[in-house]
Amino acid sequence: DAKTTQPPSMDCAEGRAANLPCNHSTISGNEYVYWYRQIHSQGPQYIIHGLKNNETNEMASLIITEDRKSSTLILPHATLRDTAVYYCIATGFQKLVFGTGTRLLVSP
Amino acid sequence: SAVISQKPSRDICQRGTSLTIQCQVDSQVTMMFWYRQQPGQSLTLIATANQGSEATYESGFVIDKFPISRPNLTFSTLTVSNMSPEDSSIYLCSVIGGIAKNIQYFGAGTRLSVL
Numbered sequence: 001d002a003k004t005t006q007p008p009s010m011d012c013a014e015g016r017a018a019n020l021p022c023n024h025s026t027i028s029g030n031e032y033v034y035w036y037r038q039i040h041s042q043g044p045q046y047i048i049h050g051l052k053n054n055e056t057n058e059m060a061s062l063i064i065t066e067d068r069k070s071s072t073l074i075l076p077h078a079t080l081r082d083t084a085v086y087y088c089i090a091t092g093f094q095k096l097v098f099g100t101g102t103r104l105l106v107s108p
Numbered sequence: 109s110a111v112i113s114q115k116p117s118r119d120i121c122q123r124g125t126s127l128t129i130q131c132q133v134d135s136q137v138t139m140m141f142w143y144r145q146q147p148g149q150s151l152t153l154i155a156t157a158n159q160g161s162e163a164t165y166e167s168g169f170v171i172d173k174f175p176i177s178r179p180n181l182t183f184s185t186l187t188v189s190n191m192s193p194e195d196s197s198i199y200l201c202s203v204i205g206g207i208a209k210n211i212q213y214f215g216a217g218t219r220l221s222v223l
Binding site: 032041042043044045046049087094095096097098099100101 | 109112139141145150151152153156198200202204210211212213214215216217219
């Protein structure tokens with residue numbers, strides 16, 4: 001699995017977009033970018049994943065740069081319930097290697 | 109997504125004892141995994157539970173300490189043996205399979221405290 005680098009923490013105002021960056025400069029061609037989040041020691045929750053195209057679902061959007069060396073997870077209208085640790089994982093296999101993630105704090 | 113049930117949800121155990129954690133899925137899945145999350149830390153993969161054969165352990169984890177069973181496509185157990193306070197962690201089961209073949213889903217975890 002390629003190593004990923006994320007900022008340790010970020011703040012966001014409720015109702016605003018939260019943009020969480022991730023660097024994965026050593027990602028290989030067959031590795032996907034996955035995003036999970038963990039709310040207060042619950043089990044990690046799948047958010048979204050992609051290979052090279054941008055992806056959107058009901059939770060978030062994933063923007064992957066053309067060279068695939070970085071990506072951004074976008075929560076379009078953050079709510080207080082989005083406060084969590086967000087993990088970016090680059091993997092071509094089923095095993096997930098979790099880094100330290102970004103602790104997102106959404107404030108009123 | 110698959111519905112994953114873990115039992116127990118939490119337990120407090122005495123050192124030297126063993127605890128078996130169960131993971132039940134509501135549908136057949138191709139792969140099952142066990143993770144550990146120590147206090148304040150990220151998740152670490154313990155092993156891949158293989159149906160009908162020995163689990164595949166990650167570096168630093170051994171079968172004598174964390175025996176795993178997977179008798180069928182919907183059930184697995186993880187035993188934490190001869191526990192010490194350092195084993196106090198959240199243990200999580202995860203699965204891949206069903207309709208979403210490329211997505212791994214997690215159970216709520218078992219919070220273990222060892223005194």
